Amino acid sequence: MNATGYFTHADCRKHEMGPGHPECPERLGAIEDRLLISGVLDALDRREAPLAAIGDIELAHDRMLVAALRGLSEQLADDMRAGGPPYVQLDPDTAMNVHTWNAALRAAGAVIAATDSVLAGELENAFCAVRPPGHHAERAKAMGFCFFNNIAIGAKYALERHGLKRVAIVDFDVHHGNGTEDIIRGDDRILMVSFFQHPLYPFTDTGTSAREPNMVNLPVPAYTKGMEVRELIDTMWIPRLEExxxxxxxxxxxxxxxxxxxxxxxxxxxxxxxxxxxxxxxVARRHAQGRIVSALEGGYSLSALGRSVEAHVRVLADL
Structure with a gap:
């Protein structure tokens, strides 16, 4: 059995969006501490995330967005040298510091490198402990703590660079993956399945995507329990994935x-x-030779995040 990869990079901890922001560097520390204490980390193939190539980022994002973010990063560095503020605000929830550009390239680069390694047969699957997260980033817009849509980039990369015919995206973040939906809408090579609390940020979906032919995105109310989610997965996700x-x-x-x-x-x-x-x-074992690449999105209670990632990675690694 091939190993489970664990992709991360120190640059991902340098990105910050201001004091008290929930999407903080301590998230990666909580994950790594939990995996280390539990012994899970020792069972993983640990690898450093490279910087993604701009051409690969542009498989999922408009060139103007990429150029704008790079320009903001360079301008921020110049302003700081002149005594300016340490952050530039993109929206009320999303800000850049001088390290954000590299962190975002590392986060996307982790998914790309994991895709290469899994498709080469070096790894059976991989988990990418990276930030900033990605699933709110639309083709032409950074938002919701997200700059580049790491998973959408990985999916497009597998299709365009490796010649796969069909890939699936599974999104179990509590928020609607509006960015992923925006990027893959109408691409019949990609099936997206998700559930998300509704109404909740980003307030962009009321079930309309359930009518898109390549999406099964399910809004659920607050206080939905695990057993209800499991039933939805078995009745709505799994049949479409199997098909x-x-x-x-x-x-x-x-x-x-x-x-x-x-x-x-x-x-x-x-x-x-x-x-x-x-x-x-x-599903991956039946149809995809076990090939899975997973990347961190949300999770802001540090203890719960560490325990949940441990549970996720234990299954990936058959521990």
């Missing part, structure tokens, strides 16, 4: 639907994340 027969599966792994997370009101536990991962892994 689609993906050659590779990408996971937007947000853990903010956990009952301890204050940014939402869903009721999942780490046992639910293990169950979801097992169901995805079963």
């Amino acid at each position: 689609f027969k993906p050659e590779m599966i990408f996971i937007s792994a947000g853990f903010d639907a956990h009952r301890e997370d204050d940014l939402a009101q869903m009721q999942l536990t780490e046992q639910d994340y293990a169950w979801i991962t097992e169901r995805i892994k079963n």
